[in-house]
Amino acid sequence: MRAAGDVFERRARAELERAGLACLAQNYTTRHGELDLVMREKQTIVFVEVRYRKNASHGDAATSVTPAKQGKLILAAQQWLAAHPQHAKLACRFDVVSYDGPAGSISQQWLRGAFDAA
Template sequence: MRAAGNAFEQRACEELERAGLKLLARNYTTRHGELDLVMRDGGTVVFVEVRYRIRSGFGDAVMSITAAKQAKLVRTAQLWLAAHPKYAQQACRFDVVTYDGPRDSAKMEWLRNAFEAE
């Protein structure tokens, strides 16, 4: 499943770059969690979570971003900002990019500002 995750992260990165975002980091990992993509959208740092679900038996991909997952993403984003102080004063947001359905026909859904850091 990791190979599929990597493929969809790459796909999302390319789509977001076409939309004008610039890649800052990929797969930033700490003991608290991982940031799939860290991008810049103008003056805003964007932390992007990429999700793929082939079947919706447990809900679609966006439903897998639970409150606990959000908390991990926020904590990991704080650590990334601490490690990259030149971005620490910029606006930030959390986007979620989802793909649902069979791999070849999965359509991208981009949820800008999908949740707020508490």
């Protein structure tokens, strides 16, 4: 599944860069987990979780970012910001880019501000 994840992370990065975001980090690993993408959109740091689900038998890809997963992403983002203090004063946002469906009919969704750190 890691190979599929890599494909969709690269696809999401390319789509976000076309939308004007700049990539600051990809697959940033902390003890709390991994940040798929860290992007910058103007004066906002955007932490992006990329999800793929081939079928929706357990819900769609976006809903797989559970409150527990959100908590891990928030902690990982705090560690990234601590390691990159030049960005720590900027606004932050958590986005989810989800891909659903089998090859040939994949739908993509970009949820800007999918959840808050509060």
